[in-house]
Amino acid sequence: MRKVFIDCPQNIPCNPCQFCCPTSAITIGEDITNPPQVNLEKCIGCGRCVAACPGQACFLVDTEFHPGIASVDFPYEYLPLPTAGMRVQAQDNCGAVLCTGLVVAVVAAKAGDHTPVVRLSVPREFAYQVRSIAHLPAE
């Protein structure tokens, strides 16, 4: 099952992740500079936080996507957008290429204020390292 994974390392005054979550799986609390706390049992993998987080720090990971294959959902705000079926280079938080990934879907929902969210399948060992993909050349 898809579950949220958050990489928000500092005490910054920010909390949209807490408010967008329909199941209260993310808590910041009274003090807005608290880092987000996740209750994985409550997370239903809806992906709202992925599009809502202004820091692009929320991801969805499904380690059981296929045997040995995980899926990762992340925001991607560059043109051209990838499309389902494309093979692209998956990158870590520093832009280093980890592996090739297969684009499963790209959704820019109105509920997420049109922030495109890419679902990528990657070898399972990279599930928690993937943050983005190498930019695609302009058409």
Next chain:
Amino acid sequence: MKCADILVIGGGPGGLGAAIEAAKAGASVLLVDENPRMGGQLYKQIHKFFGSQTHYAGQRGFDIADTLIAEAARAGVELLPQTRALGCFDEGQFALLSLANQDATRLRTMKARRVILATGAKENAVAFPGWTLPGVMTAGAAQTLANIYGVLPGKRILILGSGNVGLIVGYQLMQAGAQVLGIVDVLPSVHGYEVHAAKLRRANVPIYLGSTVVEARGETRVQQVIIGQVDACFQPIEGTHQTIECDTVLLAVGLSPRTEIAAMFGCDMTFERRLGGLMPIHDETMCTSNQTIYVCGDLAGVEEASTALDEGRLAGIHAAAACGYGDEARHARVAALQSSLNTLRSGMHGQPRKEAKNDILQLAHRKGIVGETI
């Protein structure tokens, strides 16, 4: 001549918050801003704001502006865009200059019982050999070109300053199709939020820390920039220089409060490095040493949109109360805003601002600056 209870100068989140609260309390409010659209900095921001949900964070900047403008209109605020406040005559009349070409009566005067200044901040610059070449500009200028006028300032861009402004503008220019060749900062670590820096790192943008721009070179515009590491006194270290081929250098080296009008009104100033430099001294009610003048937002110390909005609301409630408007509920409202500001100013980035603000308040008390009790 036009009269209003309250004149608000500057239509960013500070001024909009002030105008909304004052109008809701029952005061007649005129809000002027020099730009074609209200919203101040908000209007240039295409990214989803970080900050507190109750302050509209998570929405894109220009959407937050639209929400606030609509709220102000509903509250009965008279909104006057494309109008610059020039200053005040001795007889207590305010001079407003219309910047709309078709306006026959360009210069108008008006009277107001209280004035709330929300003039925001201006960008700092740094000088280095070649800094006058075309292609060197502030990050805000580049953002205005790209996000308001749809013009890319350059194709290969180097940014000096790793604060949130440098990071966010860099990200937006990459979205617009430019290449960001690096972020340079004299500090040993990234000055802005890590989540914003990560967006650039993921796009392979190098961040040169402990470094500065030594020189920009070019014939008719920037073609090359030399960067180098700095020592503990921020002086360039010989032998560490490297050349970066680029056509644009953006300066994102901080903001300073826009104090000209406050100074014209005789508001006492203080220099507070942690809040951007010279700024008007104010008390908890946002009142200055000139009892009819209130301040808020980046003018009262460079912070963020959420804090600007709350400070504006505080100024609006107090200025309206000084004119005799508002009901009992205002006391609870003021307490809630103060506690909200307190929580916004915490954490590693906010704590220094909280301490600086407390110092300003204490200075105000020592100088006997007290707004009217409400």
